[in-house]
Amino acid sequence: MSIDTQALDDVVHVASAISDVVVIELAGVNKWYGEFHVLKDINLSVNKGERIVICGPSGSGKSTMIRCINRLEEHQAGDIIVNGTEMGNNLKNIDAIRRDVGMVFQQFNLFPHLTVLENCTLAPIWVKNMPKAEAEKIAMQYLERVKIPEQAQKYPGQLSGGQQQRVAIARSLCMSPTIMLFDEPTSALDPEMISEVLDVMVGLAESGMTMLVVTHEMGFAKRVADRVIFMDQGEIVEQNTPDEFFTNPKSDRTKLFLSQILAH
Amino acid sequence: MTDATQSDTAFRPKPSLPPPANTVGAVGWLRKNLFGGPVDTILTVVSLYLVYLIVQFAIEYGIINAIWSADTYRECLDINRGEGACWAGIGVWFNSMMYGRYPDEEQWRVNLGGIILLLWLIPFWLPKITGKIQIGMSAVLTFPFLGAALFLGGEFGIFLHVMASVALTLFAAVWLHVATTYVFGRSLAELLVSATGFAGKDDRLHKYVLLGAFGVGFVLSLVYLGSWDLVEIPTTIWGGLFLTLVISGIGIASALPNGILLALGRRSKMPVIRVFCTAFIELFRSVPLITILFMAVTMMPLFLPVELNPPKLAMVIVAVCIFAAAYMAETVRGGLQAVNKGQYEAAQAMGLNFWKMMALIVMPQALKLMIPNIVGSFMGLMKDTTLVSIIGLYDILLMGKAAGQNPNWLGFHTEPLLFTAMFFFVLCFAMSKYSQHLERTIGGGYGRR
């Protein structure tokens, strides 16, 4: 079976700088929603600076898996270790991990009652006790990096979807995380806005950030990912470099998925 | 055929015709809204006639036949045979309906308390002023103690003395803050820090400067309040609108914070807290206020040691606060449910702890959604406090009723009721208007969503 990957062939891969320090370790992670087994024996280890793209059919447990990494979901069996801190019921550990891990959501989840600038300074001020002036200076730097410093005084409701998602990325970066999680960051966007968000993410990858990205943007995967992970029915079915993954998928489920994704 | 010539001529729109004469102007409006058909016309005529009857009666009863000066109800009746109001009686009873049996020569204390509270809240509406939340909190949390010291008088205990001093210090600070803001354009805190030469020093030291300034103010207030020598006025003779405002004011001020705590407790993951809060809310929401009031004044004293023997008013206030909190808790819970789950997740992912997430992200959004309901509960509570008349507290309603039982004023019932109704209408209407104003202005920048 051959898959048409023409469109992806001429993508140039961003240089990667993977160190051999493991920053995220999932070992034998299992999770159930009542009777429903969402995560089945997940084993995954991520090195510092590594960029991982996670794909798979809807409902396969991608969101659940990355949300376990910052404890938006609780796992019931197995170990999750982030930056050497064991994830458990210890609130101190959870706080420590959340300070290090930024997250960007499909629906942006900006705070509608705060301006763009206040969205960005809230956590540095209230979690890190940073003086307001310093927090604002840092926030403006990141807003410049995502190319919307001129929107700082507006409210999220006044921005387009692409702008809102870029603010959400800047907001996460203001906490200077070492790891960034993205859960389908472009799925809620109109097509013409997808590339402005992806560009920001590519820039972030170039700066050496450790990234876990759930996305179906295969061009982005090809360009940025060091590893592509395919999930189905709560399992990691296959993982490989993007080249191998797209040109030489091993399991039938992966082939079927890729043919559906790349068909259009 | 004509087709060819038609397609050659360019399209030229004709100017629109003016609307038919009878759809514009006052006549058009009348036709459209009031006389649109036979049914509309009949309804309009009947309504206009009813309005005419009511207005005519109001003018005759309230103005034309009304008596403005008389010494007894008999005098009024002799002149207008009850076909007009006896407003003279309101003049005679006005003082009682405002203050109950609070002695005339001490009523300035009530007025002063009211003025202090108003002054405390005025900075809330001044533009420029910073720290409005702190100002509001200081008023709500500490004014009741200053008020109690002022209204009660006598030898107040050490606790009341200390708390009233705290209140007085904060009140002075609020107005010094207003003064420095308008005169020097800087907040009181900034001015204190720079005046003591700590401006360049570590931010953490600033706190001690402010604490020191507070300490000085506190000691001064302590001494000043110690020099007060007010006649003791027991709560048993408080009454009238003053009593109504004391009960409903404390009930309203405590309802929101207590309601928020109960609502959060009901959603808590800790079973003991959740069960307790749920039981508390459901119990007090399902029992009429009047029952709670009766239990508070008849049963509570049986459980408390005799030496404590709290005044009836204190028990009534506790009962009203409990009732108000239980109602408010459900209002708040509704607001919390309306906040998007993604907001909680984003706040958690950023590392905010539970209380910061609630205070900074969830509550501001929930409260904005809840404003109409919150103010609705406040209005309900304000009117419900008239139930205290049933257990014998002389609030404005019972005081008005008492007027009609005075030998000289037997049968004088309608006018005090109208007068009382007017007060409640003014207070509640003002709240309602203010809530609409808040809804428009709070977080005005939401923009499109």
Ligand SMILES: Nc1ncnc2c1ncn2[C@@H]1O[C@H](COP(=O)(O)OP(=O)(O)O)[C@@H](O)[C@H]1O
């Ligand atoms: N809170 C929940 N309760 C019960 N089932 C859930 C819950 N959240 C997700 N699920 C189920 O878990 C499965 C995996 O969900 P998710 O991780 O969101 O999938 P994906 O992100 O891959 O589309 C889905 O079948 C979904 O219906």
Ligand SMILES: [Mg+2]
């Ligand atoms: Mg998902």
